[in-house]
Each structure stands twice: as structure tokens, then as C-alpha cells.
Amino acid sequence: MTDELAEKAYRVRERVLRMGTSPHGAHLGGSLSLAEILTVLYAEVLRVSPADPQHPDRDRFVLSKGHASAALYATLAEHGFLDPAELETYALPGGRLAGHPLRRVPGVEFPTGSLGHGLSLGAGVALAARCTGRDLRAFVLLGDGELQEGSVWEAAMSAGHHRLNNLIAIVDRNKLQITGDTEDTLALEPLADRWRAFGWAVAEVDGHDLSALRETFGALPDPGGRPTVVIAHTVKGRGVPLFEGQKKAHAVQLSPRLYQRALAGLRAGKPT
Known part of the structure; x- marks a missing residue:
């Protein structure tokens, strides 16, 4: 099963690179770092179905770091929510993507992209589900640079206070943002302790280790009745040596030559 998930994550990255050739490019670094996280969520965790994407009792997923939309679209295509051919319209006038x-x-629950609001949306969904007796969960995927927004911590404080154990936050902890190292801009560490101080259960995991992600998500929800944050340690640009750990990977428009170089690097590490 892990081999199958690895193949899916590889195809997500392949499609992300293709979307990076659009005239507007794509946020490649923070999309590539999400491949395993999104793959495990959609393959094994989220109770969602492309056959009925508006089912009232579906889990809700919020991509708070909306600039990584290429990774979400690639994942939705991989799991039947989108025709893969539609990915060719990414960021083009008149298209949906x-x-x-x-x-x-x-498969998209909320418009996102103005950073710092996704956790509030997820907390609202989780609280509404409790009030209406619905057995659903809200998953919110945040960037680590996004955690510098005060609104994130307002939502974290509220969710901890209300003990929303049907709320799961996932932090893409790749330690890079558009300006460089997150700790140089506004230090986040000790990050796990910060979440615990707001009443959250905390799990830390290698965000590229499929087995570890499966185990971590499989242990949810927190038996103590608290919301949970999964701090996923990742590498920006993962899978493409040209971009791994590079600030320049934040947003890239791939020329045909650069695309071929990036694709060759990805293929060199393809799962066998």
C-alpha cells in the first residue's frame, strides 16, 4: 500500500511541475512539499467522495495556504474530483483552476489565499458540526510562515477553549517563506509548546514519510478531547533537486528548458 501511495505522490509532483509551465507559473516550493501529506489525506483519511462532493456529512478540508493550489488540484485530479486534462487550464483566464x-x-470548500484565515474557517466548521450533531471533521493545512499571522492564534485559542477534538490542523513546516528562513522573519519556535499552551494536542512527524503520516493520522482524534495539530517537517521543493530547500522555489514560472531540467530531476528519484 505504501508503494501505491508513493506512486500517487510522485504523480502529484509531476502534475505540479506541469502547472508551473503556465504563463503565471506556480508556487512550486510549497506545493511540492505537500505531496505526501495530501496523498495520505485523500487516499486514507478524509471521508470525502468525488461521487458526492457535497455530501452533508463529508469531512471538510481547508487549504489555508491557498497559494499551494497546484498541489491541491493535482491531488483532486489523482482522486477523481477533476479530469486530469483540466490541469492544463491552471491559472488561465476563463478556467476554474x-x-x-x-x-x-x-472538492474545494472555501476560497483561500489571504493567509491566516483558514484555521478560523475550520474551527467554525468543527463547532457547527458539534452544535448540529454531525459526525464530521475539519482538516486545515497551514504554511509555517502563515503562523506569523495573529488571526491563526486567535482561532487556536478559541478552538482550544471549546475543545474541538474534530478539528485537525496540519502545519507544513518547511521553514521557508517568500522572504527566506521563517525564524529570521518572526521566530516560531518553540512551535509545539506554543500550540500546547493553547490547549492543543501536538504530534510531530516527517511530512515525507508515508508510513509515519498514516500512523499519525490514524491515531486521531485526540482521546483527551482536544483539537490536534500535526507539525509535519518537510522540505520546500521536495523531490526536485533543482528546488529543494531553496527560497527561489517559492514561486516559479518554468520555461520549457527549466521544466525539462526539473522533470529530469524528479524522474531520477521516481519510486521503483
């Missing part, structure tokens, strides 16, 4: 996800796309 905008640079930041919109609700007109099957």
Missing part, C-alpha cells in the same frame, strides 16, 4: 482555490472547483 485559479491561482488560489475557489469553491467552483469540486
